[in-house]
Amino acid sequence: MMGMTKNEMVLEYIKKLPEGTKISVRGLAQTLKISEGTAYKAIKDAEKLMLVSTIPRVGTIRRKQKEPLFDKLTYEVITNVVEGVVLGGHGGMQMELKKFLIGAMTIDEMVKYITPGDLVIIGNREDAQEAALKAGAAVMITGGFDTLPHIKELADRLSLPLISTSYDTFTVATLINKAINESMTRKKILYVSDVMTYNPVYMTPQQTVKGLEETVC
Template sequence: MSQENTEPTLTKHEQILRHIESLRVGSHISVRQIAKDLDVSEGTAYRAIKEAENKGIVSTKERIGTVRIEKKQKNLDKLTFFEVAHIVNGEVLGGARGLNKSLNKFVIGAMEQAAMLRYIDAGSLLIVGNREEAHKGALQNGAAVLITGGFDTSPEVKRLADSLALPIISSSFDTFTVASMINRALYDRMIKKKIMLIEDVITRTRIYALKATSTVAEWRKLVEQAGHDRIPVTDEWNRVIGMVTAKDMEGAASEQLLEKLMTRNPVTINLRTSVASAAHLMMWEGIDLLPVVDNGRKLLGTVSRTEVMKVLQYIQRQPQMGETFDDQIWEPFSEFVQDERIGYRGQMSPQMTSQLGTVSSGVLTTLITQAAYRIAERNKKGDLVIDNISTYFLHPVQMESELIIKPEILEVSRKFAKIEVSLYSEDRLVAKSLVTAHVFDDQ
């Protein structure tokens, strides 16, 4: 006796979705082709493709079309070549199967090919004009290619891109414009990653607070339990109306009420405040603990400077999603010690130079800023917020010359720092800068 097949019959809509899921990543999808292959109406095919897009298994971009992609994750933290193509309004000439690969860094091909290939490795993106040999060399070294100026490339290069699953993209924009677009996108990803809100870190298991009618003796007892001396004061509806600290209690009798001693209308934050904003607020106001309130100023909890700084330090230790201009500029530099002073030494690559063959002032300013950050981190554990940079550029820095950076902290306090940064090339001073900044520690 034969056994009946109990598997339910798939609708045409479900058949199309299953067919799309079976396609390899990078495959182009069209309504007309789906309708023809599965013998369905174009309307049915269109609706199924839209649902597949909502499910994150296909994506549609202008000039690229609809492409089968890996299912999107909830937390996309990397820039893919597919997104690069969309950012620069590019056309994919070949290597579509590699569109879902991640971009590690980009290299501007404004140099001879032998020199250029030294900076290219797997996961790179070479931004270059109409140079077929450079296209081929980049692909052979595991890098994708972005051709600027709207140029095409040869069928041979396209076949190579397809075989290696490395995208080759053409954009009508010039090299500087596409590099700026990609750099901005990388920064945006890094910024989004670093934005953590107070609601992500606040603990509400125990809230320490007092009433205006509480006494100094009650404050002292609560301080022992809380482990800190900054206690919010709330009214009968749990709204924050004040704050008391050890400074407020100096010379106060044990039976004295907090109503006469508290600081009224204290600084507060809400759950949607970013951790970085809370840290900066603590720095500017010189306070170590902030009450967290809702829209009606009702107390939800507190966050301390120590808690906030631990979160910021954790974020800073996380791996980055891709290299930005600043990362690439600083990458060749290594630390050295001379006469018990920290310095940094590196060679100026062709990518850092202007059309005149000298290192641009923008690159030198970036190096000055990076050196200031690093010397501050070594001497005082905390964060640095630069207020002003005054720089004198004395001599040009030549391409591929060695640059030595010597930062020195002139003055540092709990809130401020002055840092002098000197740049030397070929045994002469080429630039000197004075950096003034706000600092705040994690204590």
Template sequence: MATKHEQILQHILSLQVGSKISVRQIAKDLNVSDGTAYRAIKEAENQGIVSTIERVGTIRIEQKKKDNFEELTFAEIVNIIDGQVLGGRDGLHKTLSKFVIGAMQLNAMMRYTQADSLLIVGNRHEAHKLALEAGAAVLITGGFDTDDSIKQLANEKQLPIISTSYDTFTVAAMINRAIYDQLIKKEIIFVGDISTPFESSYYLTTKQQVKDWYINNEVSSHTRFPVVDDRMKVVGMVSSRDIVGKEQSTFIDRIMSRKPLVVQEKTSLASVAHMMVWEGIELVPVVDGSHVLKGVISRQDVLKAMQQIQRQPQVGETIEDIVSNNMSQNPDEDGLYEARVIPQMTNHLGTLSHGVFTALITEACDKMMKIEKKAEISIENITVYFSKPVPIDSILHVKPVLLDVGRLYAKIDVEVLQGQITVGRALIMAQLINR
């Protein structure tokens, strides 16, 4: 039976896109407390099926697929630019395909203004009207208002007309930044993207026996399985270690490990990879908020996804991407890496930021380990025991030296040079993900 939290989420999903949602109404309709309703609505907002807008309220929106994650709804635009909705609230859930800056003559402006687009313009009432008639929403900059007849038209067309106090350039930059951030998020892989779904997963129940472990092991080749109760909640894990020396008729709940490590579908790939390496486990159950089994994720799934990431072109550039793109191997000396300090890598004083300094060190170690040991690494500890300010446009040479390496770990000393002068030194402890 679904929990109250799950029932509220299912109820919200059943509502028509554009419907207004309130804590009080949900609590009344489903006979739950205000606190339970509030928590469920917040979860729905995290899942991207509702959006809360100041002076408007919470509305049901279309949940965007990951492939279209760079698209924004008009409701999200309102939040981004601290806007005020003048009309067309019923269309806030709609997704804009592009935005157009109205800095031209009306006839030229209309050639670029299409249905589902957003026209960014000042106090030009005729442009507001023509855009709405063309099926486009309107964003008025400079804090200006518009005619009541245009607001009425926006209501009829169910197309938002929004006002913001920011100027046109600032608004365009803010929307661009939001789309850019979404592109970076789009690249982040979560457990739900790569895990084996419940229908294809192998698990055991508390009432099954050791002989059932052998059956699952023969079919799946896994040595570790989640154990569920009669409500499909994960209550334990059973591995090859647990069954050694046990009779075939021994019940699973008598030998399983309780309170196992689990992840949810929204757990990042990086997090689950770190967990598997650190704990030395090959398979982790994937559960929902009620601890119900939704699937499993294996070490092979993680490694395959990490290899796929390396082959994919980067769409949104992060600090790590900037560091990686600016670092190359020195052709004159093996194991020496070269990087230029560009403006994006500096702090407010114009010197290399501490965060980028750390990224340079880890990137060099990662490249070195891939070449020397054919291994991926997960950084466990970085000790920077010497650093000096490095000005912009400096050429740095990063030299990682492998001090010790085992089957599962590596110890690396890293020296950073500017010319012949040492400007940084660090010691890194890392786990090996694969060999």
């Protein structure tokens, strides 16, 4: 690591960490014998380079290498974001997320806010899970819970994703919000292919402007 700055040294160290490793300012400072200020700056730079992610109530962890960029926020992408398991509704995994809501209310009130294609984040309330599916929404079960067989069958029949994640509701909402923001940012990026004209009109050194006009016309 000769010739490296301290910041570069820390970033190289982070790159070599296994996926999912928890990282802290104090831990880096002690391991690499650097100041906590240097460790903090390196972690912030690692976030910009998408080497690590900071998740509320979890901490900073080493991200999966070469995570695929996404233009569409499908349920397949969402499942990866929350490190979830698909319990049913595999046929709807390529649908795009429209909006999500947290089902922390009575069923009668919850269904008033659901429109087909929504994602409802719920805990281990099987009655609410079933009601959300019947209202046309995909369901995210937090806390790592499973669900009843007939609910899985309903999700399969309706092709509505039924996903379980070990994260809590707050963390899931935070992760999905972040994914939505990243997706919107990517949609704002203008690529060369978006504006490039195929078969463009061009002028050769031997051609006159009049000749070009005749070609175009």
